[in-house]
């Protein structure tokens with residue numbers, strides 16, 4: 001069972017998490033990485049949660065443990081906002097293809113806004129995560145069967161170096 005499914009089965013409402021002990025939350029999510037920190041943030045967010053501000057961007061971005069990517073994913077899915085959520089897949093693929101030339105996900109997000117048509121902003125994460133897991137993998141990308149290899153900077157560079 002997915003950890004999130006287990007968590008939400010056990011705690012139906014924010015109030016349930018508020019009333020749970022930190023140890024109990026840790027125990028529920030203990031098979032994911034950094035579960036100590038994540039349990040602490042879940043508890044802190046539940047304690048601070050304000051239903052009236054659930055789509056207030058500043059508020060969402062200020063919550064404990066909520067980084068740029070997670071905030072963007074939340075704002076896209078829950079609040080229908082048009083952001084680009086950049087995780088490791090989006091960062092790697094965008095640089096490999098040559099859409100951007102950046103050093104970190106934050107920079108990638110800002111550069112992608114300049115080159116991606118607006119109607120695709122909130123779809124990029126979903127598309128690139130799937131593409132990154134199946135084709136453009138971190139190690140040994142499957143360039144030979146990649147449908148966009150003729151547009152890819154990395155792929156072209158493989159032939160230049162031979």
Ligand code: SF4
Pocket residue numbers: 096097135136137141142143144146147148149152153154155
């Ligand atoms: S050609 Fe290779 S590196 Fe380029 S996008 Fe496709 S899988 Fe990724």
